[in-house]
Amino acid sequence: MNDMRIGIAGAGLAGRLLAWRLLRTGYAVTLFDRDDGSGQESAAYAAAAMLAPYSETVGSGHALIEPGLRAIEIWRAWLAELEQDSGLSVPWQQRGSVVVAHPLDRGELTWFQQKLQTLTPESAADCQFLNAAALYEVEPELSAFSEALYLPREGCIDNRALFAALTRALTQRGADWHSGQTILEVSAGRILTTSGSHAFTLALDCRGTGAKAQMPGLRGVRGELLWLHAPEVKLNRPVRLMHPRYQLYIAPRPEQVYVIGATELESESMAPITVRSELELLSALYSVHEGFSEASVLEARSHCRPAFADNLPKISLSEGLMRVNGLYRHGYLLGPLLVESALAALHGQGPLPPIKCEGALFAREELH
Numbered sequence: 166m167n168d169m170r171i172g173i174a175g176a177g178l179a180g181r182l183l184a185w186r187l188l189r190t191g192y193a194v195t196l197f198d199r200d201d202g203s204g205q206e207s208a209a210y211a212a213a214a215m216l217a218p219y220s221e222t223v224g225s226g227h228a229l230i231e232p233g234l235r236a237i238e239i240w241r242a243w244l245a246e247l248e249q250d251s252g253l254s255v256p257w258q259q260r261g262s263v264v265v266a267h268p269l270d271r272g273e274l275t276w277f278q279q280k281l282q283t284l285t286p287e288s289a290a291d292c293q294f295l296n297a298a299a300l301y302e303v304e305p306e307l308s309a310f311s312e313a314l315y316l317p318r319e320g321c322i323d324n325r326a327l328f329a330a331l332t333r334a335l336t337q338r339g340a341d342w343h344s345g346q347t348i349l350e351v352s353a354g355r356i357l358t359t360s361g362s363h364a365f366t367l368a369l370d371c372r373g374t375g376a377k378a379q380m381p382g383l384r385g386v387r388g389e390l391l392w393l394h395a396p397e398v399k400l401n402r403p404v405r406l407m408h409p410r411y412q413l414y415i416a417p418r419p420e421q422v423y424v425i426g427a428t429e430l431e432s433e434s435m436a437p438i439t440v441r442s443e444l445e446l447l448s449a450l451y452s453v454h455e456g457f458s459e460a461s462v463l464e465a466r467s468h469c470r471p472a473f474a475d476n477l478p479k480i481s482l483s484e485g486l487m488r489v490n491g492l493y494r495h496g497y498l499l500g501p502l503l504v505e506s507a508l509a510a511l512h513g514q515g516p517l518p519p520i521k522c523e524g525a526l527f528a529r530e531e532l533h
């Protein structure tokens with residue numbers, strides 16, 4: 166057991182993953198979150214959890230393919246370890262994703278392919294054009310479309326199953342978990358909550374948008390999505406509909422549950438989904454597959470993605486304090502790299518691109 170005591174503020178995606186990896190390497194970990202331990206207050210719980218390095222490179226302009234594929238390999242190893250730790254299997258897949266557009270918008274598919282070719286010519290071969298017959302082989306129910314793009318190395322994770330498995334693994338590995346605690350401030354070696362001040366060797370701030378007051382430049386980017394049960398639809402992999410005004414994606418979960426997303430609004434409102442967003446999402450969805458008309462709406466969610474101005478994640482270090490934030494729409498895509506970078510920083514090593522690391526943990530040598 167390492168005698169360094171680590172306090173983690175925020176048990177969303179970054180906080181949970183860090184806690185689990187730290188516990189596995191022998192650190193004593195205490196977690197704080199305002200929720201009941203389920204993760205329901207986090208952006209990560211709302212998310213579609215797609216692992217889409219190609220689509221996100223096209224969408225963001227950042228070079229996310231190489232780091233995203235590396236992170237997917239880490240997920241592969243971690244999810245096997247998590248099953249050993251928790252006894253729970255987390256459904257996930259890397260069977261590729263399909264990008265479609267209606268005939269009037271077919272220029273969007275050309276644009277997608279050209280942008281990928283321009284940004285990363287070496288990855289363009291991973292983006293395959295499908296005619297109607299080839300599309301039928303990949304996704305037989307997408308008969309509304311006569312052509313598509315296929316990105317064979319993309320995937321998605323069942324985020325709710327991941328949270329359940331992490332909760333159990335953390336408990337079994339002895340995390341000291343303080344749920345129902347509002348965190349007021351995180352500073353060097355200290356986490357201040359409504360129940361008092363808690364001292365640690367290192368305080369790790371993983372509050373996502375909740376850290377805004379203490380992280381200049383951090384903003385929330387609102388996203389809204391719907392969870393549906395659609396017994397009349399059988400899609401095997403994530404599907405993305407390109408559209409001149411908005412994009413729609415459909416991320417499958419087990420038992421014909423689908424996550425439909427997502428709006429992207431420069432707003433920090435946490436209000437429930439608007440009628441306009443719901444109408445846009447559902448009408449676009451119906452145009453992809455008529456079987457969605459009989460689907461049940463299980464939940465509508467809205468949350469804010471934590472982002473800096475460049476929309477890239479960042480680790481800030483100072484004596485006794487590490488702040489890990491800015492995962493934006495890439496928490497699942499880049500989360501494992503962020504966590505590995507944070508652990509590397511803890512051990513005095515450099516970060517993994519595209520994660521930025523600023524500052525230094527003072528007297529780092531003493532912390533080993």
Ligand SMILES: Cc1cc2nc3c(=O)[nH]c(=O)nc-3n(C[C@H](O)[C@H](O)[C@H](O)COP(=O)(O)OP(=O)(O)OC[C@H]3O[C@@H](n4cnc5c(N)ncnc54)[C@H](O)[C@@H]3O)c2cc1C
Nearest residue numbers: 175177178179199208209214215348373375388496497498
């Ligand atoms: C609509 C939507 C769709 C998304 N889809 C994808 C996707 O398909 N693929 C992908 O890779 N990423 C996706 N993301 C992004 C991903 O969810 C985020 O990048 C990720 O959740 C950020 O992780 P985090 O741990 O920094 O923050 P969070 O997951 O938000 O966790 C922060 C935690 O801190 C706690 N907290 C904050 N403030 C306080 C406080 N004062 N007191 C106590 N507790 C506090 C919260 O309760 C929460 O549990 C999506 C996000 C949204 C909103």
